[in-house]
Amino acid sequence: MVFVRKYFLWFLIGFFILLIPLLIQIYNTPTGYVPSGFISGGFDYATFIAKMKWGAAGHWTYINRYTTECTEPAPIYGFYLLLGHISKWTGLSVIWVYHLARSLIGALCLISLWGFLKTNTKSKTWLAFLLVITCMAGYWEYFDSVLNTKVAKMDLFLQAKVGTAFLTYPHYLVDLLAFLSIFHAYLADIPARRRICLSAIAGFLFSAVHVFLMAIILIPLIHGLLNKRTKEALQVVIPSMIAALPLTIIQYLAFTHIEWLRVWRDATATQFVSPLILLLAIHGVTGLLAWYKIVSEIKKLSFWSIWVLTASVMAYAMPLANRTEYIFFLAIPLGILASEVVEKIIGWLEERKNPTLTVIGVTLLLLLTSGYSILWMIPIFKADKTVTGKYPNYLPMEYVDTLANLDNEQAIVLCDTYTGNFMPAWTIKLKPYCAHPMETLNYEEKRKKVDAFYKGELPQLPEQIGAKYIIYEDFLAENDYGKLHDILGEPFIKGKHIAVWKRR
Template sequence: MSYKESSDYSLNRLKDSRSIPLQVLVTSAEWRWVMMWTVLIVAVSALPLLIAWAMTPPGWNFTGILVNPLDGHSYLAKMEQGATGHWLFHLTYTPEPHAGAFLFTFYVGLGHVARLTGLPLVVVFHLARLLAGVGLLLTVYRFIAHITMSIVERRLAFLLIGTASGLGWLGLIFGAFPIDFWVPEAFVHYSLHANPHFPLGLMLMLLVLMQVVWPYTQALLLSRIVMPTLLAILLAIVLPFAVVIVWLLLAALIGRTVLIHKGRLLWSHIWPTLGVVGGSLPVVGYQYWVTITNPILAGWNAQNVTSTPPVMNVILGFGIIGGLALIKIVHIIRQKGRETSEGEWLLCLWVIISIGLLYVPFTLQRRFITGLHIPLAILAAIGLRRWLTQSKRSTLFQQRIVLSVVVVGLLETLLVWGLPILFIKQQTIDSLTTSVLFIQDDEAAAFQWLRDNTKPDDVVLASPRIGMWVPGQTGARAFYGHPFETVAAEDKKAQVEAFYRGDQPSTSPASDYIFYGVSEQAIGRPQYLQELPVVFSSGNVTIYKNQH
């Protein structure tokens, strides 16, 4: 089907509809195409995980986390708390006792799912990730359908969102570290590869926008307020920074409407917007309040700094997609909005607001890059397709240009997805003491002993590598295991290293158990361990009971 034929087909089908707004109709043929690509994208994103599991060398165990193991295992630690029946979150990467709070409720809830189903935490984690990925991709296409009536533009935008990364490889050549290698929340395809809460949050974000901006005309006003409000509350629980973007975006759309219509208020948008803000603001407010009033959580929050990356890393990270989107935005501004749909304005405002938030003086400013690839990719697809159509070049030429853009982005995505696989050998045989993807059989046996013989409040002293796994694998606390979630992390890390070097006989606060394996032996061989009772020993791993 040619570009023109596809556009005519889309428009004719839309004209045939009497009950659905023109820009909303998605044909059954479209949904079949979308479902095919959705299954393919999600399946390919899961392949590196299966390959890593299949390539696990003898004597080793794959931990099930490929993307950002440090944060991935902290999610499993949060799920572990739910699996033991709790709903209040505690920092299990720090030894200090403290009151719990309703934070990370999504992961705590997944832990309850694991408890009820009997499935391992990591299995529930990945099942949730895959389901959220499917839901996100289907929601993405519905969102695109509100922006453009052209099937060609819809499909191109969907493929760019689902598969296209930036020019990160180019940045690596020149010593940069572009965001398409390490900021998954900015991209749909990277989000659904990384964890479940990013794709779920992005899906909720799009659903809220659609419910407010393009409500079903037959729905009662009350339901048009209640539904986006409930979705916004869920969004605030799952991905609170995304709900802030939604607030500002909906406010900007209302402001634009007031300016265009010379002061006339569009209450059909205002009431749902008030519901969205009113419903989710208490959730965000509570999260902020508890992280500044709970002393231990405040210590975590003070370390939790995620600054915006250098501008060049952002530009290269979005690559060709970002460049095409910028051209489209400039074109819209030069045209003063003529022939620009409400959806295209929404995309432009989304880009402008997100970029503005990235440079607000705030310790977590990078979080506002969440989902930015979505509006950029849709604008890029619309701008590219319409420019090609107006160029009057041959259909073959147009198809080659489009294919080139898609393939360049896809190759980078496959590189990002597959990069951990390249380091599997280094993660095991060549790096006995530093592997973060695999644990040795003796370490796995030690973790099982700790799970069977320790209480949730017991503290385990271990190297930073082992400490990363302790809360999620054993249910106990780690003295040190995370640079953010361990309070006073630098001090505790220094204490760990000093203890294993033999420079100090204890830590403050003291630990209940001392883990001593190959990672700890690489730091040092403290003589005073010989004075402590051995409670577990297997191969090169020994666990000592500390005498307080």
């Protein structure tokens, strides 16, 4: 009841704010188009909708819908399969369920993050909250062209950020709840029973989404050993491990016995990135202030400094293909550490007893740490009427209807990568030959062949791969219709935005 009285109104406000981008997108839908539901997150958005589509079709295990190779069902992506079933049970579209889940879980994360910071940090809650949410590369991106830092590209490493999680993927928000639960359980002065329950919940959530993140239990263990809190650390570590064990065993057996999962896992390996870029630059001014704080307290490290240092070591030392993902939500400790520095600077300004200096100084601090990130988020809420390019907000109704009409039998489809990326999100039986860099098996080889075909250099490709349909569209990619017409003749379907050839 205390929670309901104190936070329910803020929960509702957060929910509606997070839902606004979709509502605006729907409201602004141009005539002849349908909303894609894409708000932010790049190429991966459609893949999660595709997994929900598969769940809505009644499946609890996932086959790789982004490759033409035969793949056996695997117990992965249970979260999105569950959302798909919810779509089926409620009658709501998968896009609506996706964004409702993002907004509901996101609102819970917002109030949980506020409560977490209020209970477990020394800084002013509003300041720590702001810096945690807005911790991004920011202005460093402007130096890319001069210094060739590739910061702009790495700023898309969404896993490290908190603010982007609210506007991209709902499963990241499940991870965020797990982080907040397990670290609150360790840090807060709460009864042992509650600590154990929170830790068990966190362990289960990690195992359901990103089981490898269970390695973060090293952080309370290290802090506990250094600060004589071993008992509290074990009350967190043991329950979380027990709760994570069932799903962890299932996934371990799947990844060791299902061949395509091993190939897929290797394809998701993240490239080596300079520590100066990954651990410092992509967090902008906030990151710099945080690292200054870490150095200043090196003789007596706080929990937040231990978190940053432990995650940084794991990002380069763990024997995993995607080990850089151990900086997941590094924005939390960095934002907290930076807030302590900013608060001291504000205090110093106030001691000067010069209101003008204080206002100018505080404004500059907030602009440097948070201004760019806020400017980055504004266009997402504007829902621009993007109907072309890699990530359109809208798709032509003709395009969607054509895919639906073709989706009446199992068939391999030769199409551009962008159409291939959207296809499994809108159909069930069609399989694109080349669709997604991480999900399509042997993607690079297939991409070269597809590019050659659309240039008229590999006309035999449809026969080689057994494609039933060949698709041309004029809004996602810039292919030459004339060359395809010369190779394939008159299309089976010819519309304003899409043409389809059918092989016998």
